[in-house]
Amino acid sequence: MSSQFTVEKTQHPKTKPDQQNLGFGKHFTDHMFLMNYTAGEGWHDARIVPYAPLSLDPAAMVFHYGQAVFEGLKAYKTEGGRVLLFRPDQNLERLNISNERLSIPQIDEALVLEGIKELVRTDADWIPTAEGTSLYIRPFIIATDAALGVHPSPQYLLIVILSPVGAYYPEGLKPVKINVESEYVRAVRGGTGVAKTAGNYAASLRAQEEAEKQGYAQVLWLDGVEKKYIEEVGSMNVFFKINGEVVTPALNGSILSGVTRRSIIQILQDKEIPVVERRISIEELYEASVNGTLEEAFGTGTAAVISPIGELNWEDKQITINKGEIGQVSQELYDTLTGIQNGKVKDTFGWTFEV
Amino acid sequence: MSSQFTVEKTQHPKTKPDQQNLGFGKHFTDHMFLMNYTAGEGWHDARIVPYAPLSLDPAAMVFHYGQAVFEGLKAYKTEGGRVLLFRPDQNLERLNISNERLSIPQIDEALVLEGIKELVRTDADWIPTAEGTSLYIRPFIIATDAALGVHPSPQYLLIVILSPVGAYYPEGLKPVKINVESEYVRAVRGGTGVAKTAGNYAASLRAQEEAEKQGYAQVLWLDGVEKKYIEEVGSMNVFFKINGEVVTPALNGSILSGVTRRSIIQILQDKEIPVVERRISIEELYEASVNGTLEEAFGTGTAAVISPIGELNWEDKQITINKGEIGQVSQELYDTLTGIQNGKVKDTFGWTFEV
Numbered sequence: 001m002s003s004q005f006t007v008e009k010t011q012h013p014k015t016k017p018d019q020q021n022l023g024f025g026k027h028f029t030d031h032m033f034l035m036n037y038t039a040g041e042g043w044h045d046a047r048i049v050p051y052a053p054l055s056l057d058p059a060a061m062v063f064h065y066g067q068a069v070f071e072g073l074k075a076y077k078t079e080g081g082r083v084l085l086f087r088p089d090q091n092l093e094r095l096n097i098s099n100e101r102l103s104i105p106q107i108d109e110a111l112v113l114e115g116i117k118e119l120v121r122t123d124a125d126w127i128p129t130a131e132g133t134s135l136y137i138r139p140f141i142i143a144t145d146a147a148l149g150v151h152p153s154p155q156y157l158l159i160v161i162l163s164p165v166g167a168y169y170p171e172g173l174k175p176v177k178i179n180v181e182s183e184y185v186r187a188v189r190g191g192t193g194v195a196k197t198a199g200n201y202a203a204s205l206r207a208q209e210e211a212e213k214q215g216y217a218q219v220l221w222l223d224g225v226e227k228k229y230i231e232e233v234g235s236m237n238v239f240f241k242i243n244g245e246v247v248t249p250a251l252n253g254s255i256l257s258g259v260t261r262r263s264i265i266q267i268l269q270d271k272e273i274p275v276v277e278r279r280i281s282i283e284e285l286y287e288a289s290v291n292g293t294l295e296e297a298f299g300t301g302t303a304a305v306i307s308p309i310g311e312l313n314w315e316d317k318q319i320t321i322n323k324g325e326i327g328q329v330s331q332e333l334y335d336t337l338t339g340i341q342n343g344k345v346k347d348t349f350g351w352t353f354e355v
Numbered sequence: 356m357s358s359q360f361t362v363e364k365t366q367h368p369k370t371k372p373d374q375q376n377l378g379f380g381k382h383f384t385d386h387m388f389l390m391n392y393t394a395g396e397g398w399h400d401a402r403i404v405p406y407a408p409l410s411l412d413p414a415a416m417v418f419h420y421g422q423a424v425f426e427g428l429k430a431y432k433t434e435g436g437r438v439l440l441f442r443p444d445q446n447l448e449r450l451n452i453s454n455e456r457l458s459i460p461q462i463d464e465a466l467v468l469e470g471i472k473e474l475v476r477t478d479a480d481w482i483p484t485a486e487g488t489s490l491y492i493r494p495f496i497i498a499t500d501a502a503l504g505v506h507p508s509p510q511y512l513l514i515v516i517l518s519p520v521g522a523y524y525p526e527g528l529k530p531v532k533i534n535v536e537s538e539y540v541r542a543v544r545g546g547t548g549v550a551k552t553a554g555n556y557a558a559s560l561r562a563q564e565e566a567e568k569q570g571y572a573q574v575l576w577l578d579g580v581e582k583k584y585i586e587e588v589g590s591m592n593v594f595f596k597i598n599g600e601v602v603t604p605a606l607n608g609s610i611l612s613g614v615t616r617r618s619i620i621q622i623l624q625d626k627e628i629p630v631v632e633r634r635i636s637i638e639e640l641y642e643a644s645v646n647g648t649l650e651e652a653f654g655t656g657t658a659a660v661i662s663p664i665g666e667l668n669w670e671d672k673q674i675t676i677n678k679g680e681i682g683q684v685s686q687e688l689y690d691t692l693t694g695i696q697n698g699k700v701k702d703t704f705g706w707t708f709e710v
Contacts, residue, residue: 024504025414026503042458053410053413053415054412055409055410055669058387058408058409059380059383062418063416063417063495063497063553064421064423064425064493064553065553066555066557067560068418069420070419102557102560103560103564136503141417144368146383148579149380150556150559150560150562150590152565156555159413161413163414185545187546188540191539191542191579192558197575198420198421199552200421201421202420202421202423202553202554204506205420205422205506206455206457224543224579225579225580227545234506257705301578
């Protein structure tokens, strides 16, 4: 128990959902972590309270000018009953990077980490244990000042909510079809692509919707300047295995620096599989597919961990990867990373934080 | 009175603020207009209710993925006591353009216009009458579904709030100093620049903050691809008078199509002052300033109407415009447009809608 926070327990615990049918981000636990920011006073009143609606003035800045950032990470219950967080320090560090870009005041990362641990302890009996399930943790910060001038808000609310989530792919790691987006753009250097901010996701909805209508699971985003170089896939980072070497787009100022991305790079290095961060054009991928050297492709992110790609649709060209099957390296990376996360594989990296 | 809405009057009317000290978007009236959207049912329950906080689940999509659009327009009380809205049809048409880009369902523009009129009638005694004041009208739509998947929300709330606002420049039309932004980018073609969506404003805060620290009022945005062509100034469109001709950046897919912008173009045409929409580079402006043909510069928007620019700072070069004084055309446009808006100048365009 921590003395840094007040903890107000709910008097009305909710019924827990069926672990076999959780979906993603649909159910929320009994409590949430809150902390206020007031200009001149800083962050204050860190507390755990029953999960409840937020009451905000209709003029609150978040509704109008989108001054909002968030993170996503997971807690796992091991077979032995230990509760593990995966690299929460990395997420809180990135939250402050997002804060800086969005003119939101910096948070005390250690304090918020303690808040997350305490919240997860409080709702520990919500952590699902079925294969592939976990407790998704969503810290977010919103601007709450009730004024319509376009300026950084003098007031904010930091909130952490928890959602028990199912396996992202209930039928297993089935490679998906992806449409290479040639009209809409996710981000551009000098914009907000490196920050995990609400507006980036709003901007992506239209292309995602159109891709789904055409039977694709996600879009592959090209750079906003030349519409030529690979950036991300949906809201994930993306990797390709070409002629024995794993490549991923270098962080160029418009790509989000994913925690799963950097973990995958470290695991590849650890396994002595060649991995390079560099610029990758869509033409290069197409040529690699034609000459038979495009061996694997997968997205990486907290929600799905690894999401294998079986086909890319680029204008009138179809690029089939590994006959639409999951590749050997993709499967190995998934097994290693999820194994570390849920405690089945020894964590030699020091990535897991016991709650 | 309309039978399309229920009207619930407040039992606790607020004290009205001092008309001499209103500021912008700081005070809100006694009532607001609300309308819900539910997938399968459409928009429903249009209603006027007392102004009050919104109660939203912490998982509501607007907090996380920024699916939100808005508009800004004004109501004026004439000397004869009539209440005029300025081109509300144009704002509601643009709201639907923003909706389309953000995957938000279309609204019935006529219905929302009736709602706005009824709301303004309900709070008519809040419309200030002092010189330069008006009632600012803020319609906005937010995604309210409580789920963390990145998909268009199946539920929305449309809200209209009203704020009595002061003259944007209480000391009169004083030209401001502007910094030409060379690092941060507002928008890029294929992004959300043409939509009035929350994330665009969030993305602008950091550059605005840095400009203010250096003593500038706003930033001048260059295009996101070549960082060479003029786009907008702050959250306004921008015009320059060069060698007797008024020029403004053409709508290129990343610039917001301002209602004030198009009104200014029509007034210029009506006055037979040459006006052209085209691509304008920052180099061209600098050269025009050097050879003495850069005669005037001003921003246009609903809040300030006309905001004259006295100086541009571009890297290490200072571009002074009209010796830092307001230009003759800028002043004439301001007088004509505000005159039409507040009823002192005959509206030959059919722009004012009587409430």
